[in-house]
Amino acid sequence: MKFEELLMLKEEERNQKKLQLEAEVAQLQEILENEQKLNAVLHRALHGSFVCHSCLSSSSSSVSLQVQILVAEIAKVEEEVIYLQKKVEETKQTLHQERKNKKEFLLQWEQKLQTHHVSELGSHGFTESSTNMKTIDQIPVGTERKTSLELAAEAKSLHYRKSSENEADQKTENSKQQHRIQRLISEETYRGEENKLSEQLIKIMVSIFKKLVVPQIHIESEASTATKLNISCIRPSNSRDSATFIGTQIQDPYCILSEGDIGPYKKFLHLTRGTLNLNRIVLCLPAIEKLRALIQKLSVVDLQLLSYKQRLAFWINIYNASIMNAFLQHGFPTSSDKLLELLNKAAFNVGGIVLNALAIEHFILRHSSHIKNGIVDEKEAHLRRTYGLGYPQPNITFALCRGSFSSPALRVYTAENVVNELERAKIEFLEASICITSKKKMVIPKLLEWHMLDFADDIESLIEWIYSQLPRSRPLKTLMMQWLSSNTRICASKLVEIRPYNAEFRYLFSDY
Structure with missing residues (x-):
């Protein structure tokens, strides 16, 4: 019988060890699953895929609070980055179109100036004498072209000067507008x-x-x-x-x-x-x-x-x-x-x-x-x-x-x-934090003792100050009056208990 009992005892020990090992395996399996969930969330966040709120909520047990907030912030930042990228592309297209329109305008302006200059030369040739016509005919072609190009260059410089003046005026106007905005902000600040x-x-x-x-x-x-x-x-x-x-x-x-x-x-x-x-x-x-x-x-x-x-x-x-x-x-x-x-x-x-x-x-x-x-x-x-x-x-x-x-x-x-x-x-805190115990002691919070000098010089005067601050209709005022009247011969500071700060x-x- 003893041998059989020994075998049974060993069998029970083996079963217990087996159960312990199975429990440890289950625990490790749960840890592994949580780590895999965390890894999946971080992998999606790292590779730019958004993580929805429901996904975070479902994996909240495996993902720490800081990680949840960080992943949510990353998703929000990615949305903002995509939005800003779209805005940048739109701005680039707008600038490109403006430059294109500007070039076309300058080209048309140059052509108009050349045409206008040639027509002026033609009109002078018909009205003057043949000698003058001969003189005009003897003018080299290159000289005429040079004059037209100079006029176009002058037109360009004039256009740029006007643009720079407009930009300066715009900057001045913007600074004035910013000053007005700051003044309005100051007025709003004054309004609270x-x-x-x-x-x-x-x-x-x-x-x-x-x-x-x-x-x-x-x-x-x-x-x-x-x-x-x-x-x-x-x-x-x-x-x-x-x-x-x-x-x-x-x-x-x-x-x-x-x-x-x-x-x-x-x-x-x-x-x-x-x-x-x-x-x-x-x-x-x-x-x-x-x-x-x-x-x-x-x-x-x-x-x-x-x-x-x-x-x-x-x-x-x-x-x-x-x-x-x-x-x-x-x-x-x-x-x-x-x-x-x-x-x-x-x-x-x-x-x-x-x-x-x-x-x-x-x-x-x-x-x-x-x-x-x-x-x-x-x-x-x-x-x-x-x-x-x-x-x-x-x-x-x-x-x-x-x-x-x-x-x-x-x-x-x-x-x-x-x-x-x-x-x-003040009154609400005093009513909730001060009391008279069954042992006829007054309990005062540590917070009041720390800042006692803001209200009184010592414990005795602090008790008087507390009594003076309480409304007459409150029960604590009545209790304090009874407590003070029954302890006239005893130093009040000896009957005060300071409750530690929690x-x-x-x-x-x-x-x-």
């Missing part, structure tokens, strides 16, 4: 076209991210099969503050165990790494094309005629749009260090100067501490003179969205109402 451009950038970014959202049916199927997570900081599903979006609940955007109302944030759209699929970028190609056109317009803007409010709204929108664009280009960061690297890469060409998100925040929107100490970098001083706001606006802390869990919600800021919009963003990807924005 740059602000409309920045608003369009945010809106088209939001539309792209919405298209990257995984369909609801996929999320529900994944949720039914996935293991349930026990996250203690999320309130029960029967909470009156819960809100749903594509199968996910937004109960507590900052995980602070708040018993009160989190304000308007509960109605905002909640986009995380799990709700997005970058392989769906193929569906966004028309929007990406519009985005590129807007970015191109951004490189020629002139901000010198903008008012303070116009510049404030413009730079907030550009800051937020540059980070969203960086997410599309470089993916989602996995740590605070990676997020910092992304902020350095999040750059736009604004009026001929390339600025990243950090430069926009610290050199334009915020006032550096070095200025107070009398130390100013030359480049920083130039940026502040060219693009700066003139004086600080502390509430930008609640408008600059880095696309992380600890960031405020994203919104579009308008030049006409930017001050009120910043005030609204750099995980997440966007909250209202529906545009």
Whole structure:
């Protein structure tokens, strides 16, 4: 029996090894198929054949996001090249026809001049005496031809002089027209076209991210099969503050165990790494094309005629749009260090100067501490003179969205109402990110501690400032009043808990 059991055991081991090998073979076969699909796509793109959107969508699992975007761009560029080649051929034909017509005109003009000169000589010969006729007859034939050719040459030179004068006049007229166009552009700039451009950038970014959202049916199927997570900081599903979006609940955007109302944030759209699929970028190609056109317009803007409010709204929108664009280009960061690297890469060409998100925040929107100490970098001083706001606006802390869990919600800021919009963003962030815990401690986000000196001198005065900013009708104001009155004998800073900054990807924005 033992020998038979040993044989059976070895047989089972062989079967297991066989199954493992078959699984590995199947896995390698799948990898091979994906590589073959990728090779086919790259081969078609390399040899000039267009790759349609449906082909990319069908092979999205085997083709990376960068390759999909690159292939789509190649196809678009090839179409543009063919179009330009046709235009070049048409232009060549037009120029050839113009030269041909010009030569025919000059030839006809020369013939007319020769005929006219001969007729003049004939008329003089009939009217004068026979002596004069004899003199005319004695004129060599070559001399007559030479005179006709000289007249033709003079006609040609006259024609060229007129053409050059016309070209000079045309150039002068073109320069005047360009000057008029630039003046009109400056007038449009003063009317706030740059602000409309920045608003369009945010809106088209939001539309792209919405298209990257995984369909609801996929999320529900994944949720039914996935293991349930026990996250203690999320309130029960029967909470009156819960809100749903594509199968996910937004109960507590900052995980602070708040018993009160989190304000308007509960109605905002909640986009995380799990709700997005970058392989769906193929569906966004028309929007990406519009985005590129807007970015191109951004490189020629002139901000010198903008008012303070116009510049404030413009730079907030550009800051937020540059980070969203960086997410599309470089993916989602996995740590605070990676997020910092992304902020350095999040750059736009604004009026001929390339600025990243950090430069926009610290050199334009915020006032550096070095200025107070009398130390100013030359480049920083130039940026502040060219693009700066003139004086600080502390509430930008609640408008600059880095696309992380600890960031405020994203919104579009308008030049006409930017001050009120910043005030609204401040109140919404305070209501959603601050709470009183069951242990009678006040939770304050790290973002407020970083920029505390913009609002207060220390933690105690910061708490007073928070209390003064909250509306009277909100539950958080009542809780804070009770908390302050019950802790009059205890230092408030000892009862404050700073919640660490969470750099995980997440966007909250209202529906545009």
